Amino acid sequence: MSGHITPSYAKDNQLSDYFIETWTSANGLPHNSINAIAQTSDGYLWFATWEGVARYNGLEFVRFDRGPDTQMQDSGTRALATGPNNQLYAGGARGSLVMRQGFSWQGLPTAPSLINDALHDQTGGLWLAVEGKGIAYYAPEQLSQPDPTPQTFIDTVSSYHLTQTADGQVYAATEKGVYQLSLQHGATPLSFHNLFRKAFYVSSGQDGSLLVGSENGAWRYKNSRWTPLASELLHQAITMVEQDSRGAYWFGTLNNGIAHMRGQHVDFLDAHRGLSNNRILSWFEDNEGSIWIGTNGGAMRLRYAPFVTLTKDNGLAGDYVRTVLAGDKNTVWAGASEGLSQIDIVQGNAKILADDISVLSLAPRAQGGVWVGTYQQGLYYWEQGSLTPATTLNDQLPDHEVRAIVEREGTLWVGTPRGLIKFSSPPSNQPARASAVYQKRARYTSQNSALPGNYIMSLTFDDTGKLWIGTGSGAGYLHKQTIIPLDFSEQEQAQYVFGFFHEPGYVWMATDRGIIRYRQADGQLALVGRPHGLPIDKFFQIVKGDDQSFWLSSNRGIWRVNYYHAHQVADNTRTRIDFEHYDQSDGMRNSQANGGSNPAATKTAEGDIVFATAKGVTSVKPTRLAQLLSQPLPIVMQQVRFDGQAINPEASNTAPAGTNRVSFSYAALGYTMPEQIQYRTQLEGFESEWAYRHENHIAEYTNLPPGDYTFKVSARYPYSDWSDDVLSYRFSVTPSLWQRSDIRALGFLALVALAYGAFMWRIRRMQQKEAQLKALVKEKTQALQAQADDFERMSKEDALTGLANRRAFDEYWHLAFDDANQSGQPLQVAILDIDHFKRINDQHSHLVGDQIIQRIGRFLHNERQQLSHVARWGGEEFTLLFAGTPADGYTYFDGLRRRIAALTLDDIAPSLKVTVSIGVAGNHQATDYVDGLKQADQALYRAKRDGRNCVRQRSGQSSYADA
Incomplete structure (x- = not known):
């Protein structure tokens, strides 16, 4: 899956409001021409292609094509329709028509030619639009008959698309215009007044109108009147027209991409803006409100992403944004390497205030406007529509790189790489000129105070009046003119303190070793970081959202943790913390959220969380995210x-x-x-x-x-x-x-009878048979022990291959993982999956499939000199342990993959070749042995998504494709 992100703020009126993702045959689709899209009532999405039907579950595609299982006459599929009881109808080449319900496929009557469209109507009947053969209709009871005769309409005309309006009327788009279809009255053409001849598409509007895509634009038909939907589309061939649940119109064109109209505004999406192909074949709105578009070059989804991004294209002075500050009402100040901008969150645009400065930091100004810290031009202030250098103050700065600013009660604090500068208000008899509101009073450095370091990165005042100072060498706070440094030696030697968040009783710090909490009551420090499940060390800014979450910015995207869980970890009442991670797949243009100057993130009055990133300003509305995540999850x-x-x-x-x-x-x-x-x-x-x-x-x-x-x-x-x-x-x-219980009962009774007889016999002949009895007891004991040993072996051995089974591997991997972590030795765990194994079973039989699994098992068993453990994981999957570095592991597993691909299997099936996909993860990247397996499994899914027959290693390690 590849994501193409268009900047947006959600007003629900433009294509730029959507986050765009595309899929092609490289991502698992059988073919790049997406002829139809549908969603069955169980929630699956279906795509009709010329190489079969693909089912999508959000992670992977499963193909269904011609064969005895599906009963398709041809793999080429053009039409999809759904029924109320989870039915899927698929029609296409050679008149092939089938119905899938649950796990079963059923062949239906064959149409006389290519099926262009299918419609399951409100009464349960099935309508077919047939190439060159008009319309065919099957009544509900006919669908279960062996060879029914359909009712036909306009059987010499090519028909392309069908729709049924809310009042039950059925319409067809054909090469000779639009027809109204009736079982009683046949096909009645609608009058077009020479507007167009050929109609490609017909659908229903929300107001009860008929929407038509023709060779000459898109039209609305209502009350016997035809009106154009969009004048911009006149004289264009419109292959599709639909109205979505929000009331917007969508238009597919023959070679100009997709058009979208909300109100009177029409905008286009074509190949230059991320569309995979300009010819639109199909359209669908799924249960979550996402829009799916089928083209000749793959499928595209447009959805409302959790995050929206504003870039230079939307009016920012520059894309490399270092600092953001919430202003009054719906505004946000944004400082970038190319200037200063002001964002209107509601309108979703920005205006440039200055484009000749490189902004590092921002802070509210007591007299109105904002303070602006720059990279090498010192301090500025924005006031009443103009940006002015604070010349008097800049002359007293030891360095014109201003990374943090805070103003409080007549005092201005400025953080630079050469210390912290304090400016105080002038005497009351001095004129309060805007450029000389403050005068220098003190400079704090590590040489003349207990400041942890001179490189100042963040400043804030807490609710008790302490000034908190974050540096590149730790943090401290100023209290009663004295700086009190903090000791981070027990917080994994944290040094860089990039940002603060304070609340009554606590101050939180974003550092290069996680987030650290300071408790005001006793000065206790507590870390929430890697030891507690966070996968990275460095966080730049902490913002508490209205959703009772901490939002954390980083170089690797945005992270969200539960606010209460963070406190519980800090209080040692919870050992691990769950997290959510967001990156470019969620609407960010770039996963790098910048930090190192302040503030790097902010919260608006409306609750939006806004982040400075290397590609614009990214924001998330937690309430909107909660709505997205509240969608039902059918399983x-x-x-x-x-x-x-x-x-x-x-x-x-x-x-x-x-x-x-x-x-x-x-x-x-x-x-x-x-x-x-x-x-x-x-x-x-x-x-x-x-x-x-x-x-x-x-x-x-x-x-x-x-x-x-x-x-x-x-x-x-x-x-x-x-x-x-x-x-x-x-x-x-x-x-x-x-x-069986009855057999066990009979056995028990027989054993009791035998024991009684033996006892009586032993009484009679105890003297003579004592030695014989002892031998018998010994023999029985050995037999029971042998049986117990067999059971133990069977519980840990795979019956088909003789390899260790999953249970045995889990025990071995757990111990090996712990031993490797204690010794510091690298250990790689891999999951190997035989590619297209279902296809082998389907084409050659399950007996051949079992022989393939046995052959691969023997091959892997012979690799025991290189592998520390081999097991059959289940089905066509094997698990392997390799002692070595990720690079050595890749080299070995890639060679293993190639040798398996070269195996000669003619003795099993002539010309049969198999390939494997391998996902690898290392112990050093995993939090525990379960996480290691999960990472290897995720890497295996990447290998499958990337086309199989390759090795993929988990993020954080190198990843290689098949050469």
């Missing part, structure tokens, strides 16, 4: 496997006797931030509590005792409540003969 079961064999969970819920492994693949179908969806599962009958799965959407259980179980899945976005929509799947594990 679907993607696959159920018994001992690696996929089953239809709607048709089967019984695992056969002897089943060793049961695995579930599930997904919450939320498309706003799918990578951040978290899961928890519970297997009732085996687990008494929910198991937190993080972002992992696979759960596996081995050696389940016979019995009845219910597998449950719940999902949420971070910091949100767990969804009320809980997925449940009930199944049973059949007991083996020896596990």
